[in-house]
Amino acid sequence: MIEVEHLSKTFVDTPVVDDLSFFVPEGQVLGFLGPNGAGKTTTMRMITAFLRPTRGRVVVAGIDLDSDPVGLRRQVGYLPENVPLYPEMRVDEYLRFRADIEDVPRPQVRENMEYVIERCMLADVRRQVIGTLSKGYRQRVGLAGALVHRPPVLILDEPTVGLDPNQIIKVRELIAELGRDHTVVLSTHILPEVEQVCERVLIIDHGAIVADGTPADLQTRLVGNPALRVELSGTNGQAQEALAALPGVLQVTPAGADLYRIEHQADTDPRESVFHLAVERGWVLTELVAERASLEDVFVRLTTRDAAAPADRPTAPEPVAEEV
Amino acid sequence: MRKVLAIVRRELIAYFSSPLAYMVMTAFLLMQGYIFYLIVSFLNQPGTQAMTPLRLFFGGTIFFWLFLLFVVPVITMRLIAEELRSGTLEPLLTAPVTEGQVIAGKFLAALGFYVILWLPTIVYVLILKSHSAIDLGPVAAGYLGILLLGFLFLGVGTFASTLTNNQLIAAILAFAATVALFSVGLLEQLVVSSSFFKSALSYMNLWTQMDDFARGIVDTRHIVYQLSVGLLFLYLATKSLEWKKGR
Numbered sequence: 001m002i003e004v005e006h007l008s009k010t011f012v013d014t015p016v017v018d019d020l021s022f023f024v025p026e027g028q029v030l031g032f033l034g035p036n037g038a039g040k041t042t043t044m045r046m047i048t049a050f051l052r053p054t055r056g057r058v059v060v061a062g063i064d065l066d067s068d069p070v071g072l073r074r075q076v077g078y079l080p081e082n083v084p085l086y087p088e089m090r091v092d093e094y095l096r097f098r099a100d101i102e103d104v105p106r107p108q109v110r111e112n113m114e115y116v117i118e119r120c121m122l123a124d125v126r127r128q129v130i131g132t133l134s135k136g137y138r139q140r141v142g143l144a145g146a147l148v149h150r151p152p153v154l155i156l157d158e159p160t161v162g163l164d165p166n167q168i169i170k171v172r173e174l175i176a177e178l179g180r181d182h183t184v185v186l187s188t189h190i191l192p193e194v195e196q197v198c199e200r201v202l203i204i205d206h207g208a209i210v211a212d213g214t215p216a217d218l219q220t221r222l223v224g225n226p227a228l229r230v231e232l233s234g235t236n237g238q239a240q241e242a243l244a245a246l247p248g249v250l251q252v253t254p255a256g257a258d259l260y261r262i263e264h265q266a267d268t269d270p271r272e273s274v275f276h277l278a279v280e281r282g283w284v285l286t287e288l289v290a291e292r293a294s295l296e297d298v299f300v301r302l303t304t305r306d307a308a309a310p311a312d313r314p315t316a317p318e319p320v321a322e323e324v
Numbered sequence: 325m326r327k328v329l330a331i332v333r334r335e336l337i338a339y340f341s342s343p344l345a346y347m348v349m350t351a352f353l354l355m356q357g358y359i360f361y362l363i364v365s366f367l368n369q370p371g372t373q374a375m376t377p378l379r380l381f382f383g384g385t386i387f388f389w390l391f392l393l394f395v396v397p398v399i400t401m402r403l404i405a406e407e408l409r410s411g412t413l414e415p416l417l418t419a420p421v422t423e424g425q426v427i428a429g430k431f432l433a434a435l436g437f438y439v440i441l442w443l444p445t446i447v448y449v450l451i452l453k454s455h456s457a458i459d460l461g462p463v464a465a466g467y468l469g470i471l472l473l474g475f476l477f478l479g480v481g482t483f484a485s486t487l488t489n490n491q492l493i494a495a496i497l498a499f500a501a502t503v504a505l506f507s508v509g510l511l512e513q514l515v516v517s518s519s520f521f522k523s524a525l526s527y528m529n530l531w532t533q534m535d536d537f538a539r540g541i542v543d544t545r546h547i548v549y550q551l552s553v554g555l556l557f558l559y560l561a562t563k564s565l566e567w568k569k570g571r
Binding site: 045048049050051070071073074076078079080081082084085086088089093097098100101102103129142145146 | 330333414415
């Protein structure tokens with residue numbers, strides 16, 4: 001659906017995007033990750049035909065950016081960072097305006113407006129002035145505006161920035177739902193978001209791809225298998241063998257008296273079966289913790305620059321322990 | 325065309341949802357009403373030379389120009405500068421819309437607001453008409469002159485608005501540029517010899533052009549000058565917008 005070949009963009013003398021190539025098949029939800037200044041927004045602006053590439057080719061839904069930039073824009077719905085909207089307009093006035101400039105056929109304008117109002121849950125604010133809405137609503141108005149011409153491709157630049165946790169959950173649910181019938185490219189630096197919403201992750205830094213794969217894939221490839229820490233008492237030395245036999249478990253290593261570290265496959269979660277095993281054998285389970293070496297580590301590992309790097313980069317966090 | 329109209333409509337919504345529009349309209353009408361009163365009472369004094377009041381009203385006084393030069397930047401300052409500041413230019417130009425359509429829509433909205441500003445002054449014509457026989461030809465020509473001046477100045481203002489994301493700076497630039505355009509023609513008076521230079525300046529003299537219109541003289545040279553300079557600035561605005569977003 002989206003083909004990007006050898007894409008480069010140079011501002012004055014600084015290359016911001018450097019020979020980027022990737023392909024997004026129809027229906028995929030792609031997470032586009034990278035530290036600030038990695039070139040995410042610039043890449044998105046080229047895919048949406050806002051910026052002209054210095055070199056390279058972009059094809060969206062079969063339309064080449066070079067030969068038909070205006071036609072390409074029809075295929076893409078774009079929600080820029082910080083959701084720029086016209087604060088003085090009412091929600092329905094804004095959507096109508098977007099439908100008009102997006103070339104929605106006249107007889108279909110009403111229908112499309114109703115569709116996005118329903119889809120983005122805006123029915124109760126449709127006559128409100130945008131400037132008076134909360135940030136969560138504004139985000140949804142922005143999304144509705146990007147969707148009003150029913151594009152096959154959606155490009156979302158940091159769609160959950162600045163929202164409160166409840167609003168973040170709602171917007172993420174909406175994106176996941178839209179992912180079912182759209183090809184979505186979503187940029188973010190919130191990693192749990194990618195793990196929840198995206199089927200595939202593309203990490204870029206200095207304008208070039210540094211990793212590409214499913215979230216679980218990247219995790220195993222770059223951090224190793226996920227692991228559990230289990231403390232079991234009264235096992236009479238049978239625990240290691242029994243734990244190793246559980247489905248999805250790759251390796252069990254003792255980590256102290258009654259303490260075991262269980263490496264397992266990324267797509268399985270043996271915590272439940274550990275619990276059932278303990279119940280079945282009459283062992284006492286005193287601790288069961290998932291050692292989450294998450295995408296966060298992958299991200300930090302891949303994008304940490306040398307000592308000269310600016311200080312605004314997050315420092316490597318400890319593996320997050322998730323209590324059961 | 326539909327997209328241009330959509331932009332015009334959006335822009336008019338923006339004008340009339342801000343208090344600025346009503347302040348400008350109120351100030352404009354107060355000012356024009358006062359000028360009209362001054363002109364009529366001045367002409368009522370015995371011994372003044374015969375001159376139709378509407379000729380003075382249409383550009384015959386410095387008040388007309390002062391106010392025009394102030395009002396135009398206020399109308400145009402927001403047009404593109406605000407889009408640049410708030411980032412709304414991005415969704416606008418990732419819709420299937422060209423830079424030219426954006427400039428056209430914004431400019432026509434500004435021109436529309438300008439026309440709305442002048443519409444109530446038709447009442448003055450009606451007042452005069454009810455008291456004396458007036459020739460409607462020069463009145464129509466006067467309004468045409470005002471429309472053309474608006475076209476020229478608002479074109480300059482639209483261009484100024486593409487240069488910065490700060491409305492105040494856009495207004496100041498527009499003011500400086502329109503004042504320069506207005507004054508350059510007035511320099512005609514300073515050139516004594518009847519040289520090519522003098523006639524060039526006279527060609528650009530907006531005051532005499534407006535006075536011609538107010539006397540009912542519709543001179544194609546004036547129309548060509550004002551339209552072409554206006555269009556030149558609109559073209560520059562389009563180029564400036566293309567350049568601006570590419571950075």
